[in-house]
Amino acid sequence: MKFKDLTEELSLEIRTCRDGLRNDITGAYVSDLLSDVMGNSKAGEIWITLQTHMNIVAVAGLKNLAGIIIVKNRKVPDDILQKAEAEKVTIATTPLSTFEAAGRVYKMLQ
Amino acid sequence: MALDIENPIEGSFQIIGGNFDNAGEASSQLKNRLLELNVNDDIIRRATIATFEAEMNVIIYAAAGRLNFVITPTQIQIRIEDMGPGIENIEQAMTEGYSTAPEWVRAMGWGAGMGLPNMKKNSDVFKIDSVIGEGTTIEMTLNLT
Known part of the structure; x- marks a missing residue:
């Protein structure tokens, strides 16, 4: 499955690097704890989170994730987008x- | 597999406490060097996790610090020295889930008590030394062979 296949199902608005929509998604990781994501996510996974800061x-x-999905249309500051x-x-x-987004991605990956 | 390099490859980075925006610079440089050297993906992954957590700890807790890495044909050596408050009880600090991070840092998703355990888990040799009121020094080694 490609990142772009999620666009409609999750009503995604792509904010940065559209090229990444061609990335293959191998799975998803859901967490708002950054050390948890750092330690346990795997390359190629899509990361679902509510965090919107620089880190x-x-x-x-660093983890070669397929991309980040920010939930509940939280506003992402401009410097982070840049x-x-x-x-x-x-x-x-x-x-x-987060619950709905993860549920839909899970279903699509089955 | 030992790396085919004549001289060790070194990197040195100044890390400023509280500067969250530059977090990851040292880790990213190390990762790129290792990619250029065709180091095994799993070793790159572990080195990156360990280095990034070390950077974050300096940013979260210390006034400033320095991170040095040396890549030799057989090892990656990473040393982080900070001017921070020091760690009173290292054994406790090494316990997964234990953290002294302030609330605002936790709200960013840091300070979950996973940093030091992540560093230890992802390095082959992990040494930590701390003096209250002076700072903390961490040395990590990852074997390439």
Whole structure:
């Protein structure tokens, strides 16, 4: 499954690095604790979170994650979007809650 | 597999306490060097986790610090020295889930008491030394062979 296959199902708005929509998604990781994501997520997974600060870009980049989905349409500050664009990290927002977003991704990955 | 390099590859980074925006710079540089050297993915993954957590701890707790890494044909050596408050009880600090991070840092998703355990888990040799009121030094080694 590609990142772009989630666009409609999760009503995603792509905020940075559209190229990343071509990324293959091998799974998803759901957590708002950054050390947890750092330690336990795997390359190629999509990360679902409500965190919107600068460190999410570094974590996603260092772990080679497929991209970040920010839940509940939380506002992502401009400097973070710029950093993500520069580091080629795809950030998308969804109006869905973490529970709903994760549920839909899970179903699609089955 | 030992790396085919003539001289050790070194990196040195100044880390400023409280500067969350630059977090990950040292880790990212180390990761790129290792990628260039075609180091095994799993070793890169572990080195990156260990280095990033070390960077974060300096940013969260210390006034400033320095991170140095040396890549030799057989090892990655990472040393982080900070000017911070020091750790009173290292055994307790090494316990997963234990943290002294302030509330605002926890709200960012840090301070879950996973940093030091993540560093230890992902390195082959882990040494920590701390003096109250002076700072903390961590040395980590990852074997390449």
